[in-house]
Structures are given as structure tokens and as C-alpha cells.
Amino acid sequence: MRGIIKHFPGAKALDGVDLDIRAGEVHCLLGQNGAGKSTLIKVLSGAHQPTGGEILWKGEQVTIPTTMAALRLGIATMYQELDVVDGLTVAENVFLGHELSSGGVLHRATALERTRDLLRRLGHPEIPAQREVGRLPAAGKQIVSMARALSHEAQLIIMDEPSAVLDPEEVENLFRVVRALRDQGVAVVYISHRLEEIRRIGDRITVLKDGRTAATSLAVQDTPTRELIALMTGHEVISDFGGAAVGPISDQPLLEVDGLSLEGIFEPVSFDVRPGEVVGLAGLVGAGRSEILETIYGARRATTGEVRVKGKKLRRGSIADAVNHDVGLAPEERKSQGLLLDEPIYRNITLSSFARFARSGLLNERAERSAAREQAEALHLSPADVARNIRTLSGGNQQKAMLARWLVHGCEVLLLDEPTRGVDVGARAEIYGLVRELSRRGTAVLMVSSEIEEVLGLADRVLVVADGHVVHTGATKDIDEHQVLDLVMEGAHG
Amino acid sequence: NDPEAVETEDDAAAAAAEPAGDNAEPGDDVVIGFSGPAAGHGWIGAITEGAQNQGDEFDDVELRVSEGTDDVNQQISQIEQFINDDVDAIVVLPFDGAALTEVAIEAMNAGIPVVNVDREFSSPFAARTTILGDNYGMGVSAGTYICEQLGDQDDAVVAEIAGIDSLPLTQDRSQGFEDALSDCGMEVENRVAADFTVAGGESATANLLQAAPEIDAIWNHDDEQGVGVLAAIENAGRDEFFMIGGAGSANMMREIESGDSVVEATVVYPASQAADGVRLARLLAQERAMSDLVESDVPREIQLYAPVVMG
């Protein structure tokens, strides 16, 4: 790909990008949120038409007008947004668009057979090929998406942040597949914000910055992480967790969870979080961590147990009550659970607090806007224009807007579900810094993350959750990554 | 106007054997089915109500009134259900006479006498007897009245507010109106169609009055929608014309009697047809004759008179 340019109405996403991929390599695409990675690969996969530039495939210039054309060339893509259809079964999703059929009539048995085969090779024979995809967890959907990419006879497979919704075990599995593909001479384009993954799987790297190629075809071995970060962000970022944990400011618990359970999802859990303390929930995908957070928040109605904030009991199943007691939740799935995509940024930021700016029901948009702008600037939201539609923001910036919501609201207990999913290194460091800053001010933070390193680095204490049970509680300094992983695996498979 | 004279004679012969008694006297218990259009407007409401009350009046009649519907498919099913239930007679006010003809013939073939009310079937075999209003006659009456009133002005502006345009009865009324007017050299200058509802009448009239700044006479097909027509006229503060109503509701009669409204007259269109239908159906089902006629058998067709009533 040479000099690819892509303009959207209102934004220049790509402004002359070069990318060169060889057969049998894993080519990593790096860049900050909004750098244009997804846009680039969508141009390559025929989902977007480039405004300028040319694409060479096996030395010949080609145009890729549709996704079908790309597939015919041998380019298969796993998109960043989960591109599965909830109402169809796993097998139907895998063969969507290239159904096995004669005369329009489906060959269901063959499709099921081939799907089972693919799933088995992906290490997930337990996913029923006839199950409706809508009933699979996010990680399961990602597997389906991968199976679809593999079902094409592709010579180039593009993976846009496939590991975002996966936990360490699943990532291992993914790598095994990627390696096998590479060994067969298939080229893989791999996008991820987790630099250690790039180190482990990548052969060469192309770095995008602000829609331009900052560096192309760097060999992974020869490029230190520090240099990569500098290329991406234009400056040095020390990727740490915002300093040492602050630790509890007082011994009086701010959040008390007592015997809370949700039938069929998780068993009774009890713990408390003190002001200034960060507690992490570690575990594998599907362990029920999100559900614990949501139940505390009242988004799910607890089967047993109670939640107290500053000694006051929260009404079971009432989000409004939780919010009134200054509990905030940044949900796991930004797009479906957090954002009003067609509304301006500031309205998204003030979604939980606009009533507070209002006087007797009358909105005060000026105050809202300035409060939102203040947070947007403090969080280095890009672009900082809060009147813009939030849909046009990159994933990391959308995540920052979610956090800004609760900063504007002001909360004493902050529940964070995968706060850095899909977030670039720079923004990640900023979010870590923010969490630190909040604990310094006495906020109690309860967070879920699939990156064990993140939990251990950021939290004071960790609860390891496996299969709906809390299998371990302890200070993070007494445990390391391997021990957590062992606990998790034991719980999950035991 | 009766092509089936032979059949009528046969029936007459059969009936003649039976002495004609007093029709009100109780007879055998009979089940009569009634099916009509949706009570979307007042006239149909009154018709249905009339049939219902008539049924209640006779101790020997069980009247089954099926849901009023403007869907001919559903109305056909209702008749089919009556046939299955083996009722003794069926009274039908079809939404669309032509569309219900076939099922009515089926009923007749099954030996169930059908009384056709108001909207005529397309085949004479479809009903044992037919009670018709005179829609064409209504138009003629209204047109003739206007001719009489405006006879000397051949540049007079005449407006017409019709009912639902797609119904044959509306077309008949308009045709009669047009024919009568053309006899005295006039024609309809402005015509709007409402929908037999008060609101529709109001809306159509408000626009009509704007389109025609000077009117001499208006004929409104239906007094139910007339409530809305009058409201619009009053609202516009217009009174340079006179109006004739149609179908004759109690409200309109009051207006005419009061004398201070633009309504001068209305053309009566009886809402008692269905009630008469039930009466005749009862006689047919009990195989009785009509005591009030010299020719005592129930006749083939009854066409009701549509006179102009003035204040």
C-alpha cells in the first residue's frame, strides 16, 4: 500500500500511509488511538474506499471496491467492532456472506461440520456450532470472528485488536493460531495496544501517527519498546502505573459488600474497599467479574447480600440509589453500555450529572459544557472540542470520556470495568495517573481487568475470581502474575 | 324491476297455502345472523343499533350480531360461520355488495334465506329479499330541491360535500345529484369528499369554504358528517348560502326546525333498514307471510323512499 489517503467528512483519517506486507510474516500495526489503524485496514479490506493512493497485490495494482473483492483476492479481516450477527448461529456467522449452499439452499450439515472443525482447531470445541451467537460472551464472539476469517482461503489475515476482549489464556491460544498461520505462509496483520504481545508474536512493525507512517517495517528484535512508544506518541512515556499505590487513607470502609450473590452467576462475595484504596478483580473471561461490579452498582438485582456505602445500605437493584450515594460505573462495553454515539461529547460526559447543572429542570448547557471541557482538557481528550459527536472519537478517547463522566459527577466509589481495553499506551498511562490521583483524594476504586499485570500494578489488594467464586483475597505485593494465573486456572478448570 | 318473476311466483304459491296472521305474534324460535360494516360512522352505528333493538324486541328471535368490519374477507368468514352454525336467516349489510355476492349465494344454496340491506348484491340469486335505500334518488331529491330554489340563477355556485368516494353509494348519490342539476342547467362547481365522520366533514368543509369564496347552495351527503360541516361553516362565519343535508339525523332535524342555521332541508335516508331486515328475516325464517300487504308474501325487493324534509 502506497500513499494511502482517506478523508472522512470532518476528519482526515489517513494522510499518506505506506504499508508493505510479506507472505509468511506477522506484521504489527502500531499507533495511538485514532492514528488511523482501523481505517487503513478497512481500506485494505474494501470496507472503505481510499481518497488517494494505490494498493499493490502481488506486485499488481488493484482496486478493492467491496469486501467481497478483498475476500476474493485472499484478504480476510477480523474487524475491531465485533462484526457478528447476534440472531444467527455460530456456524451461520462463520459462513455469512460465503454460505455453503447450492442453489441458495444451505448445506447445514457441512457447515456445522466445518465450523466444529475450525472451532476445534481454535481450541474451543465446547462452543456449540448451533448456538445463537447473541448468547455467547464477548470472548466467544471474538472466537467466532476468528473462525470466520479462517474459513476463507486467505493469504492475508488482518486482525484488528483481537486480544482486547481476551484474557491471558485466550491470548496464548490466539498466538498459537497466528503462529500456525504464519508457518503456512499466510501473512498476518496484527493490531494491538499491548506492546508485550507485539514483542512476542510480531516479525515486523509499522507505526502510524496522526494518519501518517511514522516508521515502517521495523524488525521487532531491533526496536526497543521505548523507541516504539516515542514513534507512536512523539515523546517518551514511561509506562508505569502512575507510581506506587496510595493505600487506604482511613480504616473506615467506604464500600462494604456483604454476602452478595447472583444466582447462577457468582457465589456470595464479601469484601470492603477503604477510601484511597484500589481493589482489583482478576480472573478469566466469563468468571463473573463484570457481574459482581454490576450487581454492586444495582444494574443487576442481587439474589442475596447487601452493599453499603459509608455505612448506608443501598437499595437492591436500584442504580439511581447507587448514583445518589456517589457510586459510579464505567461499563465494560463502551459503545453498547456507555455512550450516546450520536450526541456531542459534553452531553456524554454529563450524562449522569446534567440534572445537577439544571435549575428546576432547566438545563444549563453552558455550565455543562465548561465542566466537560475542563475534564476533557485535563484528560488530554483528543480532539478536545466537546461539541463534537462522540462517535468520531477513537476508542481510547471514548474511554476517557467515560471516566470524565464520573469525574464531573464526582464519586466516592468508582467501579471500573476493563478501563484500558483498547486504549493506547499514552492514554493508558494517563488513565493510570488518574486512578492514582483519585485515590489520593480518597476515592475507593474497584476495578476489573483481564491484564493481570495491570491489576497487580494498580491495585492495593486483589480478589481472584474463578467461575463465580472468589478463590483468593490478598495484598498485591504478596503475589505475582504466575501465582494469580495458577489460581485462576485452577479455579476455572478444577 | 324483477328478473326472477318465476321464482317469486313459486314462493308466492308456497306462501299462499299458509294463512297470513298477525306478524307480531310469536312464532317458532329462530336464530338470525347479522353482519354489517364497521360502525365507523353514525349511520352504520344507528343501523346496527336498530337491528339489535329489533332483535331484542322479539322473544322468538336470537340475533347474532358479528363484529362490524370493513374487510370483506372477514365479512365473508362471518357469513360462512353463520352457514356453519346453520342459522335460520341472515341479514347482511355488505361493505361491498359485489364482493359478498358469492358467499350469499352459498348461504341461499344452503337453504338459509338472506336479506340484503342497503348495498345491493350483484346477483339476484344472492338474496331472498332486498331492502334498498335510494341513493341515486337522494341525489336527485337534493338536486331537484336546489333547482327549485335557484331556478332563476344559472350562474349559481353549487358545492357538494360527499362521503367516502370509493363507496358505490356515494357514487350513486353524486350521480343523481349531477343528473338533477343538469336538468336545470347547473353543475357542481366545487366538490370535496369527506369520510362520513364529523372530523372529516369539518376538515373538508373548512378547506372547501376557502376555495370557494361565494357559494349559493351546498349539498352534504351525510348528516353525521354534517355536524362537522356546520361547525366549519359557523367557524368561517359564512351564511350566504343554504345547505341541504343527507340521511337525516336527529341533530340535523333540530337545526332545520330552529330555522336559524344554513340548513334548510335534508334528504331522508332511513336508518331503519336493518331493523326492517331483521323483521323480514324473522318472517322468512318462520316461513310466514306479510300480513300488511295484499300480496302477503314477503316481496323480492323493497326500495325505501328518500324524501326531502324541510323545516
Add this chain to the structure above:
Amino acid sequence: MSEATATGSVPGADIPAQEELPHRDLSPVEEKAPKKVAGSNLSLGHSLGLVLALGALVALGVITGGDRFLSLANLMVILQQAAVIGVISIGVTFVITSGGIDLSVGSVMGLATVWATTLGTQAMATDIHWSIMFFTALAVGAAAGLLNGVIIAYGRVVPFIATLAMLVAARGFAELISGRQTQIITVQGFTSTFRGDLLGIPIIVWMFLIVALAGWFLLNRTTFGRRTIAVGGNPEAARLAGIKVKRHLVMIYTLAGLCAGIGAVMMLSRTTSGSSTHGYLYELDAIAAVVVGGTLLAGGRGTIFGTVLGVLVFAVLRNVFVQNNLDSSVQAVVTGAIIVGAVLLQQRFSSHSRT
């Protein structure tokens, strides 16, 4: 992309299946998920509430009407009445599953009856073959649907508006053609062909049955059906998977129009006439049946079985009403209550909960 070593085989084929790691379960929690028969559209489970509602109505019919209600003849009355709206509802099921709506089916059906009878009564006298009428009705329906589809897919007009416009326009057009007269069919073969019986079951009921089975097959067993669900559930994903979404939408609306054309043939044979008033407000009945049946208005999930049940519920309801001689105003109030009741029942028993 320079020297690619083309691998002729499916890339996934050579990935070694990992045996050493015990598999972790990424499928949903089984015990919480209600048991479901494979192929959700087949499943009784999904429509259980509706089946119960229908059962309750039938029970009511039997209690109040006894043998008369259960007679074969009465059953045929119910089915014949359900047939026309049923066929139309099958087409509408596809439209709604694709995330759209079609308000024009009733009007288009009316137009098709008028057009076919104009041909059959006036243009060519009475000696044309009945099949010409038949295909005219189908063609008129499909053409109107095609126009809908093109306006929606390529003109990017929201389906509600595009088909509302068609609703109004087709009705007006039908009135113009027919001069607002009801046109009686004079082609002899037509009525005799379609009003007959086969094995004691009216042709019309056979047609309903065939269309319903074909619809079920099309939705659940063909690429067309699966793509319809994809387009309705996630149009962007469908596009990315290489489906020609616009072309598919055109086909779906054409199909709905075709079903309206078939409905027109049935209506012609029921009423032996074509009229611009035929099919008035059928769109509402059809949409109600489809949605009560369990197809999501938002698209992405559709059930032909549910639609048929929905149509039958309404037809049985009417039959029971007539049998019990209920006042039509009371009928209306009761119908309202039953609609809500049926949906609540369905919700209670259906495996899928909405938010």
C-alpha cells in the same frame, strides 16, 4: 504484498488442535439458559406463550361453542379467513426481520386485485385464460414491492415513509384504474380453479400452507433467509461480510410485494371481485400478527412459525367472538386486553428476554 506463497487450502486446516490445555467453557451458562431446540425458529419454546394463548382461545371456543366450534367446517372458516392476511404476513415477516417495515402491503394487494380484474373484465373480454389474471396479480405486487425496495435501498428513504407513500399512492392508483367500481370477475376458469377443494381442504388454505412452508424454508434454510437476519441484526457486519445489503433489501421488499400479489389472488377468489377497497388496513393486521408472533420489530430475529400463530390467534379470536355474539364494542375492548395478555404470556415463556 510481493511474493505470496499461495496456500490452496483453508488456512485454518493445518492449525494443530491443542490437546494439552483443558478447554475452558466459553459457551453460555447452561443451567441458566432455558433448553432450546436447535434452529431457534423451529423451537416451540420460543413460541410457547403464544401456543398457550392459542390453546386458551380454542378452549374458550370449545366451552362456549362445543362441537360446532370444533367441526371441520368451522376450522376451515377460520383457516380461510386467516389465509389472506396470513400470506401477506409471511412477506411482512421478512421485511420486519430485515429491520424494515412495510405499510403498503394492503394497498398493493388492493391494486393487484383491481389490475387483474381490469385485465380480466375489460381489456380482453372474458375469454382470457385464468392464469393471465393470476400472473398479473403477482407481477403487480412484485413490481410495487420492487419500487418500494429501490426507493428504500437506493433512495435511502426510511422504510416507514417510503411504504407509507406507496400505501397512499397505490390506493389512489387502484381507484383511478377501477373508477372506484368493484369489478366482478368474469373469467370463468379463475373462480372455479381457486374456489375449489383439494382433499377436502380449500385451495386457499393450501396456498397459505404452501406459502408458510416456503417462507419458513426460505428464512431458515437458505442463504437468502440467513442474510435477511444478518441485514436486520447488524447491517454493518453484513456489509463487511460481503453481503450486498442494498440489493438484498430490494429483494426483500419485492418478496413482500409478491406475497401481497398472492394475497390478491386469494382475495379475488374469496370475493370474486377486485376493488380498490380490498386490503384496507391489512398492513396493520399483518404487522400486529408478525410482532405478536415474536419477530423483533427492530430486526435481526424473525419467526414464520410465530407469525402463523399470531395470524391464527386473531382469526380464532374473531370466530369465538361471533360464536358468542359479543357486542362489537366489547369485542374491541376485549381484543385489546387479549393482545397485551398474549404478549405477556409469550414473554413469560419465551427464552429470550428483551430490555
Add this chain to the structure above:
Amino acid sequence: MSEATATGSVPGADIPAQEELPHRDLSPVEEKAPKKVAGSNLSLGHSLGLVLALGALVALGVITGGDRFLSLANLMVILQQAAVIGVISIGVTFVITSGGIDLSVGSVMGLATVWATTLGTQAMATDIHWSIMFFTALAVGAAAGLLNGVIIAYGRVVPFIATLAMLVAARGFAELISGRQTQIITVQGFTSTFRGDLLGIPIIVWMFLIVALAGWFLLNRTTFGRRTIAVGGNPEAARLAGIKVKRHLVMIYTLAGLCAGIGAVMMLSRTTSGSSTHGYLYELDAIAAVVVGGTLLAGGRGTIFGTVLGVLVFAVLRNVFVQNNLDSSVQAVVTGAIIVGAVLLQQRFSSHSRT
């Protein structure tokens, strides 16, 4: 990983925001971005196509009708025509913005007129104060809307079905109360109060104006409106942000019912009567006006200004038709074409493209 280069900063905290971090600049390419007035609902740009369509219709009216069309009296007729459906459409705008639909507004309006006149004509003879009728109509409308809302929010019945049931039931109930008779108002004060003028403009038009302004204000300037948009745009996000979605939905449907009640008052004064046939199919007219106006059927975006324009387009259309003495079938065909045309125009000129 030890030395904290704290990056993010919380305002109000004493740590200053770090300045050395260069801001990544991916701000929009200004010259390509369409200019947008703050508060998209105000913007003419969004409704420009519709304004043009309305302008074209007015031009047509002037060409064919000249001064008569442009007269104040004719303008008032158009506005009075638009008023009833207009008020109802304002309520429906909120419902559709919240992602729902209300098919019952027409029926509920009819029920409210009947109930108010039953009170005003029969129950308490003719000497009650007109305001009792007024508030009865409003209360009946709001109560029906409340019932809709409760069934939808707490019974989790999809709005289409719940309000369809209400459509059927309210009509039946109105027929029962009125015995299918049109009830003429006998309370003297009522007609004189509402049929009057104020500054040369009929009271009814004032009412429309006030409701429209209040609706605009409510949607764009209050927490209620903001919540409505949030609930329609992403109900789950709204819920997780602490908005009481269910309670809010109940309020929205109650508001729609209230608007139907206000429409009933206007209808009463226009027609001097209450009838179960009032408001027949008004729901379709209202939804058409709202959607043509630019409110998204899927929810999340609503415009009162567009709704008012949509209502006016239909009212002017009808006026021009009558002025030109057009045959009603031709009217229908032309209306269909104009609906599609207006939407295509609107799309061409609106700053926001839909998919």
C-alpha cells in the same frame, strides 16, 4: 516502573495539569466539516429540505390560487387544520425520540372527546362549568397514556403492541360510552371559549403554538428532554448513568396521552361534538408528520421544529388540493409522490446523513 510521571490530572486538585505533554492534534479538518449550529434541533440546516418542500407547495398554492390562497383567512384555515394533528404530533415526537411508538393517540383522543361530552351532556346536565370538560379531556388522555407507559415500561410489552392494544380498546370503550352516537356539546361556555379569537388568531391556533413552543422547550432545554434523547439513543447507557428509564418512559407516554387530551379539547371545539370516530387513523398522520419532519424512528434524535413543518406540509397539501378541486384518487397518488419527494429533498439538504 517506579517514578510517577503522573499524567492525567483532576481539576480542583492542587496538582496542575501537566503541560509538557504535547497534545495530539487530530482535530477535524475545519474546512471540510459542515457548519453546525449548536443544538442541532434548532438548526434550519437540518430541516432545510423540508422548508424547501413547504415553500414549493406554497408557491404552487399561490400560482393556482393567487391571493385567495395567501389570504389571512386561508392561512388560518390551514393552521386550524394543522392544529389538532399538530398537538398530537408533538406528543408523538417525544415518544418516537425515546425509541418507542404510539399508535393509540387517535383513539385516545376520540375517547377523551366522548368522555368529556358524556360528562358535559348527560351526567350533569348542561350547567357544569366548561373547565370541567376541559380537564376531563386532559385527564382521560393522560390516564390512557399512563396506562400505555406502565404496560410498556413495567410490563415490558413492546410499544407497538401495547399501544395497538390501546388503539383497539380505547375505540371500543368510546363506542360503549357513547352508544356510537355523536354527542353534541351543550355546555355553552365551552364552545364560546375555544372557538374565539385572540388578536385575530383563533384560540386553537394559539393552543398549537403554545404546545409546540412548550414541546420545543421541553425537548431542548430541560432535563426531561435530555433524558428522552438519552433513553432513545442508548437505553442501557442511560440506565447505567443513573437515569430511571422506566419511570421516564411512563412520563413520556403520559405526555403523549396528555397531548391527545389537548387535541381532544381542540377537536371538541372544532366539531362542537364528541364521537368515538374522532381521531380515526390520526396516529398514522401524526407518525408520518413526525418522521417526515426528521425525527429518527429508531430514537435518539427528535426535532419539534421538523414535526411542525411536517404537519404543515400535509395541511398545505390538502388545502392546495381542494383549491384545485382535485379528484381524491389523484390526490392520493400525488400525495404519495410528494411524501417521497419531500424526504429525498430533506435528505439532500440535511446536514446529517442516515444509513
